[in-house]
Amino acid sequence: MNGADNRTTLTLTYVVLGMAAFITLFPIALMLLNSLKAAPEVIRSPLAVPEEIRWDNYTRAWRDGNFSTAFLNSAILTVMTIILVCGSGSMTAYVLARKKIKSWRLVTGYLLATTTAPIQLFLFPLYFGFARLGLIDNVFAVSVIYCAIFSPFSIMLLRTYFLAVPKELEEAALIDGATHWQVFTRVMLPIVWPGILTVALIVGLNTWNEFLIATTFLQGQGSMTAIVSFFLFSGQYTTDWGQLMAGATIVVLPVVALFIFLQRRFIEGMTGGSVKG
Amino acid sequence: MASVTLSSVSKSFGAVKVLENISTEIHEGEFVVLVGPSGCGKSTLLRMIAGLEDITEGTISIAGQVVNDTAPKERDIAMVFQNYALYPHMTVAENMAFSMTLAGSSKAEKERRVREAADILGLNDLLERKPKALSGGQRQRVAMGRAIVRSPRVFLFDEPLSNLDAKLRVAMRAEIRALHQRLKSTSIYVTHDQVEAMTMADRIVVLNGGKIEQVGAPLKLYDDPANTFVASFIGSPAMNFMEAEIMDGDGGRSLVLQSGAKITAPAWCSRPSGTPVTIGVRPEHFLFGQEGVEMSVEVVEHTGSETHIIANHGSQKIVAVTNQRLDAAYGDKMKLGFPTGTMLLFDRETGERIRE
Amino acid sequence: MHRLYLIPTLAINLSIILLPAILTIALAFFRWDGISQPVFVGFDNFQALAGDRVFWRALTNNIIWTAIFLTIPIGFALLVASMLLLISRGRILLQVIFFLPIIIATVITARVWQGMIFNPVSGIFGWLEQFGIHLTNPLTKTATSLYGVAAVDLWHWWGFLAVIFFAALRQVPAEQIEAARLEGATFFQMLRYVLLPGIKSTIMLMMIMTVIWSFLVFDFVFIMTRGGPAYSSEVLSTMAYRLAFYDLNVGKAAATALVISLFGLVATFFYIRAQAKDGDL
Secondary structure, three states: OOOOOOHHHHHHHHHHHHHHHHHHHHHHHHHHHHOOOOHHHHHHOOOOOOOOOOOHHHHHHHHHOOHHHHHHHHHHHHHHHHHHHHHHHHHHHHHHHOOOOOOHHHHHHHHHHHHOOOOHHHHHHHHHHHHHOOOOOOHHHHHHHHHHHHHHHHHHHHHHHHHOOOHHHHHHHHHOOOOHHHHHHHHHHHHOHHHHHHHHHHHHHHHHHOOHHHHHHOOOOOOOOHHHHHHHHHHHOOOOHHHHHHHHHHHHHHHHHHHHHOHHHHHHHHHHOOOOO | OOOEEEEEEEEEEOOEEEEEEEEEEEOOOOEEEEEOOOOOOHHHHHHHHHOOOOOOEEEEEEOOEEOOOOOHHHOOEEEEOOOOOOOOOOOHHHHHHHHHHHHOOOHHHHHHHHHHHHHHHOOHHHOOOOHHHOOHHHHHHHHHHHHHHOOOOEEEEEOOOOOOOHHHHHHHHHHHHHHHHHHOOEEEEEEOOHHHHHHHOOEEEEEEOOEEEEEEOHHHHHHOOOEHHHHHHOOOOOOEEEEEEEEEEOOEEEEEEOOOOEEEOOOOOOOOOOOEEEEEEOHHHOEEEEEEEEEEEEEEEEOOOOEEEEEEEOOEEEEEEEOOOOOOOOOOEEEEEOOOOOOEEEEOOOOEEEOO | OHHHHHHHHHHHHHHHHHHHHHHHHHHOOEEOOOOOOOEEOOOHHHHHHHOOHHHHHHHHHHHHHHHHHHHHHHHHHHHHHHHHHHOOOOHHHHHHHHHHHHHOOHHHHHHHHHHHHHOOOOOHHHHHHOOOOOOOOHHHOOOOHHHHHHHHHHHHHHHHHHHHHHHHHOOOOHHHHHHHHHOOOOHHHHHHHHHHHHOHHHHHHHHHHHHHHHHHOOHHHHHHOOOOOOOOOOOHHHHHHHHHHOOOOHHHHHHHHHHHHHHHHHHHHHHHHHHHHOOOO
């Protein structure tokens, strides 16, 4: 539908949408605005323009939040998780999409069920098990947990990409002399590459932002992620809201920048599973 | 180059039998077309020859060797798919060379062979393009180029022209045929289009309901069909069929149509009086003149070179073709003579030809 | 051969999810502090839960949460999504804006709302005081704490729904919409008779997901109130977390986790059925 039927409807539409946009942007704007103010100024009025721009909020937040280490941890964790999910997930998605095994229905059903499994259902034994194995504060071990949690939905998403590839391409490759593994790596993977990128983005975003697992398994000073670090740091310095908002901005900035740059892929990927054609 | 032998090949999907006891031989260098209505099992048969489907029973041999348990890549065949199956992430050249890449051929060798194939098909200017940037006809050519590059023992074509528009289809038909004359490669071509079969094949295998109806050269099938199915499937407009009964009378044997009209029976017809038969007459064999069975004209179509007349005789619809320019209008009465010499008779029950 | 492709996924999934999940079910029948030998206690943990006022409070809160999230964000998102369909300029920009909150980490969102909105000193609530408008921080009152947290989650959540619904609405065939316009349908008639029926399956799916997620809600509650004050905003998952890691009562925590899963399981059943109906299974 292009254009409303009359001016009143159209005006009303823009007013409602404008208000919705305002509500959405308002807290974000407050965060940015106050991240540049000194603490007393924030208290005077959170809405006022800063009298003096305090860039040092950012340097202090970076130091107090221990972000050099935390960002590195977050980055390692995110990259590891992406590799694990995309590597294992694409193989599984291919096999399930092409019904290569007799039990594909069972496996698909099981994975769908674990998509919605509550973390608490497996969290406690997992924590005490990891503790016994000395895997607490181990970024690599946690990336395996993330892989387990994010894989099911990633596989379901990747599956739709594999389903869209014509079967004849596989057959053509088989006749061309490819082994099954070559069909997968040289023909299928390059074709579903956009899907893998989309999954990588979403898994990356979720890993970067994840709270419950990170705060439970990564509590050590040297192993915590940016999110956990900000959580602890924001609990300690609750008086200097300028510095706190600077810290918040530092943590969301990479995510928001990437999102704005690749918004179409993000939105497609995150809404993809819910909208049926 | 190699021959392909099918002996007692059957295929079932679960309890459903799609092919039953297929035996035939495709000779070295021959161009054989498998034709039949959709669901007759022709594509399945082709895919079994390719090794993409298992063989439930019987054997398939290439060059005398049974290949039932041989993987597709070891059969040394090439296949052109209906939707071309070009790899979208590779250029035309990469697509054509992919089989050689997998086999680990040298770069120079690949280049040489791709170049050769591209020359034959006129693809030289397109080698660096991706399939997305090609037209339907060009994609078709690349798909064939991919097959040629391998210089396989057998070429398989799975309805390769059905995604093209009518004009391009006719052009590509001739091109594939010319290519075959040049390469002299054993080719098996699947189509549902009998015109394609007639124009391209050295020999045609007509399939119906998972069984072979008849095998033969195009004109042999046209002139001498084994049964009503082949007779009706081959030829366009299709053969006319009329139910009749053999009757002995004063003036010799005749065939009595359901309307009661009498036609002189062919002299060779030796079945007893009272036998129910089906008469088959090709549209162009009707005799336009003063004698014959009276018809009421329904539609007259002028193609320029021919006139098609669709007429009714009682409840029976008849299509007749002549290269005269006839003037007739809806409702006009017209007499069509039945040609005793070219008329075919079929057993009404089994549909089999009644021969001399 | 292709079975091997599943090994990494299944090995990780079974060892991280299935095995611990089975252990959780077992632990629900034991008394365990996480360190010493577990002691089998039968249904004691469940009995303890049934007699625990906090448990009933948490369960009630989860149900209230579900009711809120089944109505307010879905309704608002549907309105906004269908309005996006009406306009021709600014769609992409608005979509990007509405999508922003879901990609911002929960900790960040929580702290921004706590400090910049609810806080009586540094936030908008404090600023409004100058104009004689007196608003208390909802997170500090037992009567309002749950709703305060819910408000933040609503902000975080509704835009994502709106974008999903908009994507679904765009797949309603244009001819249907045009036909309705020719027949003189108003905006709300269009919504009622053409658009909403056209995206029914998406709405259903999101409602099922809402039920599942509402029983899993953890981050915002844990970060902003830790279930307080006086357990007024406690939900089942924060309760389970507290039981396991603060009270070291892992058996009771496991029992709580089972209750959460039970609700999830019912919704998951409908979720899988919805997916299967769409030909995914």
